[in-house]
Amino acid sequence: MGVVLIVAAKDLAQRARDRSIFIIGIVAPLALAFIFNLVFGGGLSDVGENITLDMGVVDADRGPISDAFVGILSEIESDGLIDLTTYDDEAAARAAVDGGDVGAVFVLDAGLSDDIQAGSDGVIEVVGDVDAPTTTQIASAIAEQFAVGVRRGTAGALASSLAGVIGPEDIAAAAAEATTAEPALRIGAVPAATRQLDASTYFVAGLSVFFLFFIAGLAVTSMLDERREGTLARLLAAPISPGSVVAGKSLTSVVIGLVAMTVLVIASTFLMGATWGPLPGVALLVSAVVLAVIAIMTSVGALAKTPEQAGNLQSIVAVTMAMLGGTFVPISGGGFLERLSLITPNAWFLRGLGDMAGGDVSDAVPAAIVLLGMAVVGGGLGLLLIRRTVRL
Amino acid sequence: MAGKVLEVSGIRKRFDDIQAVAGVSFSIDHGETYGLLGPNGAGKTTAISMIAGLRRPDAGEIIVLGQPMTPTSREPKAAVGLVPQDLAIYPDLTARENLRFFGRLYSMERVELNRRVDEVLEVIGLTDRADDRADEFSGGMKRRLNIGVGLLHRPQLLILDEPTVGVDPQSRNAILESVEYLSGEGHAVLYTTHYMEEAERLCDRVAIIDQGEIKAEGTRRELVRRVGENDRVRIQTTGSSARAISRLEDLPGVVNALSGDGSIELIVEDASAVLAEALGIVAEVGTSVAAVTVDEPDLEAVFLHVTGKALRD
Numbered sequence: 001m002g003v004v005l006i007v008a009a010k011d012l013a014q015r016a017r018d019r020s021i022f023i024i025g026i027v028a029p030l031a032l033a034f035i036f037n038l039v040f041g042g043g044l045s046d047v048g049e050n051i052t053l054d055m056g057v058v059d060a061d062r063g064p065i066s067d068a069f070v071g072i073l074s075e076i077e078s079d080g081l082i083d084l085t086t087y088d089d090e091a092a093a094r095a096a097v098d099g100g101d102v103g104a105v106f107v108l109d110a111g112l113s114d115d116i117q118a119g120s121d122g123v124i125e126v127v128g129d130v131d132a133p134t135t136t137q138i139a140s141a142i143a144e145q146f147a148v149g150v151r152r153g154t155a156g157a158l159a160s161s162l163a164g165v166i167g168p169e170d171i172a173a174a175a176a177e178a179t180t181a182e183p184a185l186r187i188g189a190v191p192a193a194t195r196q197l198d199a200s201t202y203f204v205a206g207l208s209v210f211f212l213f214f215i216a217g218l219a220v221t222s223m224l225d226e227r228r229e230g231t232l233a234r235l236l237a238a239p240i241s242p243g244s245v246v247a248g249k250s251l252t253s254v255v256i257g258l259v260a261m262t263v264l265v266i267a268s269t270f271l272m273g274a275t276w277g278p279l280p281g282v283a284l285l286v287s288a289v290v291l292a293v294i295a296i297m298t299s300v301g302a303l304a305k306t307p308e309q310a311g312n313l314q315s316i317v318a319v320t321m322a323m324l325g326g327t328f329v330p331i332s333g334g335g336f337l338e339r340l341s342l343i344t345p346n347a348w349f350l351r352g353l354g355d356m357a358g359g360d361v362s363d364a365v366p367a368a369i370v371l372l373g374m375a376v377v378g379g380g381l382g383l384l385l386i387r388r389t390v391r392l
Numbered sequence: 393m394a395g396k397v398l399e400v401s402g403i404r405k406r407f408d409d410i411q412a413v414a415g416v417s418f419s420i421d422h423g424e425t426y427g428l429l430g431p432n433g434a435g436k437t438t439a440i441s442m443i444a445g446l447r448r449p450d451a452g453e454i455i456v457l458g459q460p461m462t463p464t465s466r467e468p469k470a471a472v473g474l475v476p477q478d479l480a481i482y483p484d485l486t487a488r489e490n491l492r493f494f495g496r497l498y499s500m501e502r503v504e505l506n507r508r509v510d511e512v513l514e515v516i517g518l519t520d521r522a523d524d525r526a527d528e529f530s531g532g533m534k535r536r537l538n539i540g541v542g543l544l545h546r547p548q549l550l551i552l553d554e555p556t557v558g559v560d561p562q563s564r565n566a567i568l569e570s571v572e573y574l575s576g577e578g579h580a581v582l583y584t585t586h587y588m589e590e591a592e593r594l595c596d597r598v599a600i601i602d603q604g605e606i607k608a609e610g611t612r613r614e615l616v617r618r619v620g621e622n623d624r625v626r627i628q629t630t631g632s633s634a635r636a637i638s639r640l641e642d643l644p645g646v647v648n649a650l651s652g653d654g655s656i657e658l659i660v661e662d663a664s665a666v667l668a669e670a671l672g673i674v675a676e677v678g679t680s681v682a683a684v685t686v687d688e689p690d691l692e693a694v695f696l697h698v699t700g701k702a703l704r705d
C-alpha cells in the first residue's frame with residue numbers, strides 16, 4: 001500500500017504541474033456544457049411549465065367513448081397544457097402532423113365505442129411527429145391512461161380523475177411510463193435518461209463522463225511515459241511490485257476523476273441550475289462511473305505501445321462511447337441504437353441520474369450496479385493487458 | 393566480509409535473431425570496481441538489465457549477496473543501485489523531488505532520506521539547483537542527477553551503464569570523480585563503458601566484452617600482459633591507408649595491423665626492429681605520414697588483440 005500511495009502522490013504532483021488536468025477535467029466540460037445549454041437548452045425543455053403542447057384529434061367514432069376521451073382532452077386544454085385542434089378526417093390530421101402544425105394527433109376510428117361496448121378491443125391511434133418526441137410521448141401517455149380506465153370499465157370516473165388531478169409533473173411522469181401499445185404509433189422515443197433530466201443537467205452530466213474518459217486515459221499514458229522517460233527501468237529495478245505502480249497510477253486517476261466530477265456537480269448546480277438529484281445517489285453514480293471509465297480506458301490504453309498511440313486509441317473510444325451513449329445527441333428511436341447505447345457507461349450514468357430524478361435514491365442502484373460491473377470486467381481485462389506495458 | 397557481492401554465471405539473452413548476451417560469467421568482490429569494456433552493441437546493457445533484475449535471463453544465474461536476482465526479487469534489488477544508460481529521471485520534477493521519490497521506493501525513512509538527499513545533491517554538485525525542474529538542466533546536469541538517484545539508498549552494488557556518454561568534459565570528470573569517491577567509500581561498482589581511458593582509470597578489473605561474450609578478463613596489468621611484450625605503433629596518415637595495411641600485415645614482426653581514423657595502428661613485437669621498414673612501406677604505397685607514436689600497449693591494444701578490431705567504431 002505504501003508504494004501505491006508514493007506512486008500516486010508523485011503522479012498527482014506531476015499532473016497538477018502540467019495544468020492540462022484542470023483544463024480537461026473542469027474548465028472544458030463546464031465551458032462546453034454552458035455553450036450546449038445556450039444552443040439546445042430551450043428545445044429540450046419543452047416539458048416546462050409555460051409550454052403548451054400542440055395536439056390534434058380526429059373523432060370519426062362520435063360515440064360515448066370518443067366523447068369521453070375528447071372531453072378529457074378539452075379539460076386538459078382548459079388547464080392550458082395542450083392546445084387542441086379538431087380535424088375532420090385522418091388525412092387532414094396526418095398532414096397537420098407532417099406540416100408541423102401539431103406534434104401529435106389522436107385518431108378515434110369509426111366504431112370505436114361499438115367495439116369496446118361489444119367487449120372487443122378498440123384502438124386509439126396516436127400519430128406523432130418525430131421532431132416532437134415529448135409531445136408524442138405525452139399524447140401516448142394520455143391515450144394509455146384512458147385505455148387503462150376503459151379496460152376497468154370506468155371511463156367516466158377516469159375522465160374526471162384525469163382532468164382534475166393531472167398536472168405537468170404527472171404528465172411527465174406518465175410520459176416516462178408510456179408504453180407504445182398502439183399500432184401505427186410513430187413516435188420518436190426519448191431515451192430513459194432524458195425523460196426526466198433537464199437539458200442542462202443532461203448535457204453537463206454527459207460531458208462530464210466524456211471528459212472523464214480523458215482523465216482516465218492518463219493512467220495508461222503515464223505508464224507509457226515512464227517507459228519513454230526511461231524511468232520504467234528504475235521502477236523495475238526497485239524492490240517493489242509492478243502491480244503497485246499500476247495501482248498507484250489508477251488511484252491517481254480515480255482521485256482526479258472524483259475531484260473533477262465533484263467540482264462539476266457543484267459548479268453546474270450553482271452556475272447553471274443543473275439538478276443532479278439526491279446527493280447519496282449522485283455520489284454513488286459518480287463513483288461507479290469513475291471506476292467504470294478508468295477500467296475501460298486502462299484496457300484500451302494497454303493495447304498501445306506509445307503514449308501517442310494510447311492517446312489516439314483512447315480518444316476514439318471516448319468519442320465513440322459518448323456518441324453511442326447519447327452525450328451529444330440524445331438517442332431516439334427506441335430501437336437498435338438505444339440498445340447499443342447500453343454498452344456504454346455514458347448511457348448508464350445518464351440513465352441512473354434520470355431514474356433517480358423522481359427523488360428516490362434507490363432508483364440509482366441498478367445503473368450503479370451495471371457501472372460497477374463494467375468496472376470489474378474492464379479492470380480485470382486492463383490488469384491482464386497492462387502487464388505488457390510494465391515490462392522492458 | 394565473506395562471499396561476493398555479485399556472481400554472474402553463464403547468463404544468456406536472445407532477442408529474435410540476435411544473441412545479445414551469449415554466456416557471460418564474472419564476479420565482483422566487496423569494494424571492487426569492475427568494468428565491462430566493449431563497443432556499442434556488445435551486449436553490455438542487456439547484461440546489466442538482467443543483473444539488475446529488469447529482465448529474466450534465458451539461461452544462467454545471477455546471485456547478489458548470496459541471493460538469486462530475478463525480476464520479482466526484493467532483497468537483492470534493495471542492495472543494488474542502477475544508473476541506466478538512458479536518462480531515467482522525471483523531467484517535470486525537481487532534482488530533489490526525483491531523489492526523494494526514488495528514495496522512498498527503497499523504503500528510506502523520512503529523516504534519513506532528507507539528510508541523504510542533501511548529501512547526494514552535494515556529491516553530484518546540484519545543491520544550488522536542487523529545486524529546479526530537471527528539464528531545465530543541461531545534459532551533464534541531468535546525467536549527474538541520473539547517477540545521484542542510483543546511489544541515493546547507499547546500494548552495496550552500484551551499477552553504472554555508460555554514464556559519461558554524450559557528456560561535456562567537465563561533467564564527465566565530475567562523474568568519474570563521484571565514482572571514485574563511491575568506490576573509496578567501499579561500494580562495489582559495476583561500470584560499463586566503451587571508453588578505454590575510463591576503464592583504465594576506474595576499474596580494478598576489466599572484462600572485455602564483444603558480441604555478447606567476455607573475451608578476456610583481468611586487472612589492467614594482466615590484460616596488457618596477454619598482448620605480450622608487444623609495442624603499439626600509431627602512424628598518423630593523410631591519405632588512404634588501405635593498401636598499406638595489407639602489406640604491413642605480412643611484415644615479419646607485425647602482430648596486428650589496423651586502419652583507424654586517419655591512422656594506422658600496429659601491434660609489433662619490437663618497435664625499433666620494424667619501424668623503419670613499416671614507414672618505408674607506407675611511403676611506397678604513396679601514403680604520407682603526419683606523425684608517429686610508439687606506446688606500450690593499453691586496453692585498446694588488448695581489445696584489438698583479443699577481438700581483432702578497434703574498440704571505437
Ligand SMILES: Nc1ncnc2c1ncn2[C@@H]1O[C@H](COP(=O)(O)OP(=O)(O)O)[C@@H](O)[C@H]1O
Nearest residue numbers: 407410412430431432433434435436437438439
Ligand atoms: N530490446 C531489444 N530488442 C531487440 N534487440 C535488442 C534489444 N536490446 C538490445 N538489442 C540488441 O542486442 C545487442 C546488444 O545490445 P546492448 O546490450 O544494448 O549492447 P551495448 O549496451 O553493449 O551497446 C545489439 O545488437 C542490440 O541491437
Ligand SMILES: [Mg+2]
Nearest residue numbers: 436437477554
Ligand atoms: Mg548499452
